[in-house]
Amino acid sequence: MRAADGALSPTERRHPGTEDIDAVPTLEVLTRLNTEDRVAVDAVRAVLPALAEVVDEAAARFRRGGAVHYFGAGTSGRLGVLDASELLPTYNLEPDRVVGHIAGGRDALVRAVEDAEDSTAEGARDAAGLGPDDVAIGLAASGTTPYVGGALATARAGGAFTVLVSSNPATPLAAGVDVNITLDTGPEVVTGSTRLKAGTAQKLVLNSFSTALMIAVGRTYGNLMVSVVATNAKLRERTVRILREATDLAEDDARILLERSDGDLKAAVVAALADVEPARAHELLAATAGSVRAALAAAREPIRDAGATGA
Known part of the structure; x- marks a missing residue:
């Protein structure tokens, strides 16, 4: 039953x-x-x-x-x-x-x-x-x-x-x-x-x-895994590939830029695409909650003169 x-x-x-x-x-x-x-x-x-x-x-x-x-x-x-x-x-x-x-x-x-x-x-x-x-x-x-x-x-x-x-x-x-x-x-x-x-x-x-x-919350750039932590050889190679996908850099140039960016893939992407130094890329990311897209937009904004007035 x-x-x-x-x-x-x-x-x-x-x-x-x-x-x-x-x-x-x-x-x-x-x-x-x-x-x-x-x-x-x-x-x-x-x-x-x-x-x-x-x-x-x-x-x-x-x-x-x-x-x-x-x-x-x-x-x-x-x-x-x-x-x-x-x-x-x-x-x-x-x-x-x-x-x-x-x-x-x-x-x-x-x-x-x-x-x-x-x-x-x-x-x-x-x-x-x-x-x-x-x-x-x-x-x-x-x-x-x-x-x-x-x-x-x-x-x-x-x-x-x-x-x-x-x-x-x-x-x-x-x-x-x-x-x-x-x-x-x-x-x-x-x-x-x-x-x-x-x-x-x-x-x-x-x-x-x-x-x-x-x-x-900005943990990707497009469909690229730019926040990945390169904790092993496979992931370190992945960061190189992702950087090259995002920027069209040659492999040797990508490796050099990653090293200059202290291994931070997001900073390397921003540095390459915004044509700024890695230190500036870190600053931009810190000011935009780690979003690569937002950091790139911030990099394109004109630098305002602190003493400027008027419209």
Whole structure:
């Protein structure tokens, strides 16, 4: 007898198209999984207007010195921690500007701490201290995770901008957030296994959100990763290629300019394109919150005579 599922999150319901998944050839198993993965992509496209609002709000707070915090349990929590940790080297992001919190703490990253998600108090503790310049994003495929609910309630009480990302259109947590993003991913291929397409959709949302946020706050120049931190040989070569892409410099000239710019790729780009010394490029970047495009615009502005008067 099929259990009544009217009150269940869609992620917990049984998928009618995969009930015989254990009785079909391997290729058919993989084909059905791949077909359902496409659902995740379409689900993200449907929420882009709401996600754009979140990016714009986060960028405004980020410019004021605020931070973005992800809260989740299990797969959702791990995805949040992963996204936050990858931003540091990719965009030279300062520590604690984008932070991932997972129910159960660090241990839950490598082994399941299933009961941790039931603690509203732990979520509240992890969100303590968030204020008006911060953004709290709760990740909960089921839309019912107590840990996430506790974190979002505390963050909102502190004045933070709050967002919920779930796959449950009837989530009870929606009433307590500023923006509710519902990913219509439906039942999983394996019932309740939200690490599948619900998790895939969350990963796509996080990729899009954090990348758009970094673009909005000037961590790229065009589509070039000019904020990358060259911590190994591969990345050092990448900085040379990016500088050459941005400026059309010869390879030897690019290497020399990077060295003169103390390895700072942004400064090297500004120095080359604005035809200024690296020291001046550093000054321009400091005055424009590190945005290459804004620094180049500032470099083109005429220098005003401090003693000049009149129109």
